[in-house]
Amino acid sequence: MEGVGILTILGIIVTASIRSATPLIFAALGGNFSERSGVFNIGLEGIMTVGAFSAVFFSYKTGSPWTGLLGAMVVGGLFGLLLAFMSIYFKANQVIVGTAINILAASLTTFLLVEIWGRPGQTDNVEYFKAVGPFNLFTYLAFALVIVSYYVMYKTPFGLRVRAVGEHPRAADTLGVNVYVIRYICVIISGVLAGIGGASLSIGSMSLFKEGMIAGKGFIALAALIFGKWNPIGAALACLFFGFAVALETVATNLPVPREFLYALPYIMTMFAVSGFVGRSVGPAAGGIPYEKGEK
């Protein structure tokens, strides 16, 4: 009798962890492409926000969650393009640009929320993706993308060039690899993936957009990426770990700790992960540094 109880609880925790990890995985994979090519994408949070909103908006307009997903990808890609343009062409400080995008995303979505639904807070319910088996489409997609990302990054010429551009852009440049194009592509990909991540939150498990619903997941994804040593599979495992922390909230109301501690737990764990208490990790050497052609 006892054994069955524990197994079901374990089962609940595992599935809850995987569900919570899903949006993180998309964002982390996106962050991986961007950072591997040498561009910090701190704007993942903002792109997830606009992705979540766009998914709801397009689903609302067309009645189909599929267009919602497509919309999220396109809008995410556009914001990725904005970040890329600012970081690569204007050589702006990538952390500031990312933050600016986060601020802009918050303002823009609030504004449009009020314009379209007439009230702040949250949207109406829309068509969303219902679960197939224990999970919805997004979870399966996430795991598929982990494998695709690994293949692209380590087994294709494109992946080799991306990694070269992130480590030693000048070396790649002297061999005729177009550093700028590769960085643009990678940052746009990160925008698209973050957009899907946002959509997975708004039309994946729920059916609406709520202000503040991303709640720092874009940053937790970055932490997972560092924790997973900039490797798609490592990052996915790290996301599962954080998903576990989030899942604990739902199951552990019986635990003798104040509930605020549980809410704070994923964030505390992130800090530990990022601070190397669980192993040091070194990022791409040229990360965060704008590339200048013709520098001595």
Added chain:
Amino acid sequence: MPAVIEMKGISKSFPGIRANDNINLKIEQGEIHVLLGENGAGKSTLMNILYGLYQPDEGQIFIKGKPVAIINPNVAISHGIGMVHQHFMLVQPFTVTENIILGKEPRKGTTLDLDKAIKDVEEISMKYELKVDPRAVVQDISVGMQQRVEILKTLYRGAEILILDEPTAVLTPQEIEELCVILRSLVDQGKSIILITHKLKEVMSMSDKVTIIRRGKVIDTLNTKDTNIDELAEKMVGRKVSLTVEKKEAEVSAPILEIKGLRVLDNRKLEAVKGIDLQVHGGEILGIAGVDGNGQSELVQAITGLSKAEAGEILLNGKEITNLTPKEVIASGVGHIPEDRHKRGLVLGYSLSENSILGSHYLNQFRQGLGLNYHKIREYCRRLIKEYDIRTPNERVLAKSLSGGNQQKLIVAREIDRDPSLCIASQPTRGLDVGAIEFVHKKLIELRDEGKAVLLVSLELDEIMDLSDRIAVMYDGRIVGILDAKDANEKKLGIMMAGGSAQDAV
């Protein structure tokens, strides 16, 4: 037959400077052609244009008589031009093979065909007799092998014309001879080679033709066998140059710096300094010769407190300074002209005055009440500018707007004006023009004549031999020998720099 490369009327400007001014250059098939010039003369710029990294403002390039527009390295590569840069362009965490094939990867469908890549690398490695390990990670291989990888990169892409930018900067004299052999062998196989250098000796030993460039203009093109070092030096600089430094006999006193059994780790936690004993006396210049990467940098960092000494002692005027903080070391009387003036020596975003007090900024002489007395600081800087002839409109400009030579003068001024007992000069004339080099040398000799101790660390053997009273050679983290300057010659030092002992060279 038309020249394999002809550059006609090439001009290129950067803000405030005309790097190339109407340059004409002809490279014939099968020759080793040297571009000779001081630092900043414009040779690298010209070759970067040939390789497509820059676009010329004016002029045209002809390859085998046909005009071409080399808008990026891919175009240059497709025309058979390959370039080995002064600072290696190698992705450290990648393998030798991955570095060589980057940008021209063999594929199997969408996948990278690494097996074929390794085979291809082994093939050309054997063909040109350039020994490399295809599976080794670049981070772990020797400098010599890294250079061979760089050359293979160009040959993998079918280079017929190879440009090598300051290839001997990181090599021992013996390795330079080996490079010479490799280049001759490549020429025998039909390649043409352009060498960029400022080293007169290598021009004489390695080339067929030499073109001298000064201040962006071509001064002359000569056949190497028809000229000599003095003539080249004069053309390079524009006036008669005394190639030796004038100094009187050393008047040596008690040791100011004493090092015993020093061990230091590098930033990969491997031992870089493996037990060194050394003394520098007042009134002498001790030069440390050696190929880059044999522990010299770590030695200097340990003395100045920037790196931890794992074992051993460092004494200054009898007082122990081992593992003191940099602040305490400076206060004990150590001046340091760092090997990387942009990284260590200056805060480029600060004005000259703020840079002039770096290291002394907390002293009472610059204070006023709770804060800094910028009036006094500016006065101090103005004095340094005058005494050390630093070319600048005023003391308020940012350090980044000064030329390399004047930046170095400021650093030298700052370190020497503090009246240190020991002055460490690390690559003090790197990247400087002849005028600035002469100035720095003069100041170091002045210091030594005042009875101070000078520790000179340099990769330029000529500089070591000209300035030092005694020469210590470092190899693999140890001192393999110390010679009196008068007993030292390039052959002996070269053998020691490669790990041999002084006795090996007779």
Added chain:
Amino acid sequence: MESGMNEFKEGLLNTLKEIAYPLVAIFISVIAGGILVYSFGNNPIIAYTAMIKGSLGDWNKFGETMVTVTPLILTGLSITFAFKCNLFNIGVEGQFIIGAIAAVWAGTAFTGLPAILHLTLTLLAGTAAGGLWASVIGWLKAKVGSHEVINGIMMNYIAMYTSNFLVRTALNIPGKAYSVEIADTAKLWRFSQGFEQFKHSRMHIGIFLALIAALAAYYILNKTVRGYEIRAVGLNPHAAEYGGISVRKNIILSMIVSGLFAGLAGAIMTTGVQYRVNNLFGFTGYGLDGIAVALVGNNHPIGVILSAFLFGVMQKGGPLMQIQGIPKEVVGIIQGIIILFVAANFVKVVMENIKLNRDLKRAAVQEEVE
């Protein structure tokens, strides 16, 4: 001979130069915002007039605007101070929250003291709490190189939950979703207590504290040895280390001071405006706004004052714009655009390209003359 007057003039000129770029960026953004408003079918002139009237129309409105400007100056200073050491203190929001709740604790725990003492103690408690909260981020960065942005954001969330926990337990009013109120002796003097014109505003003397803080920040950064060291570390940590400066100590110090400003902002919010802390469902926004303020103020303490004023006007003018039929969220978007323009150094890049072309031409001419 340098006279003090020359130095002052020079300082003024430099300050003006620094502020010039953001001013142009603001001008462009205002135009962009006007176009946005127009595209939604509204009149930009009416919009902007409403915004200014709504924030500065009379003494009461001015007072309310100052209430908003005060924390913005302080959070802007917080970000600026950290930036000078090349640190992005995005954790300013969490430090603000901690400062606010610490002030509630001190404001209720130390009753029976004369007002001056109690108030000072309360403000100090909030300030110190902010500094302490920030020191964790600084220590992690200095010791293990852990990125201050991620840690800062994490600590923002932890601060929010910590505050909520305290509101629910130690500082609780049973049955309510907010904390106890601080004692009267811990409250900042309000203008309404002395001046008729401010009767309907909450304006308090915190604004003077903020201005003093800005002057202090300017002095510390530009006139002291500490400031010299912090800025050196921010510009080139390798050279700073070489010059005997402790990179670690200055990173931690910079973060602590940055946290002090943010904590003070929170403490002033408690002692001057709210008198208590609510259960938080999200962030206050003062942190993120502080980033915008600092950027637009070009990370210069005086620029921050002006920039905070600008943002205060924009935010307080919102409701009146709303009444005129223009959604107040437009303000948020204009803010976002301003930030993007400033972040891109748009103006600077354009000006530098112009200068570049001019220098190239000059160099070519020079060679001909020689």
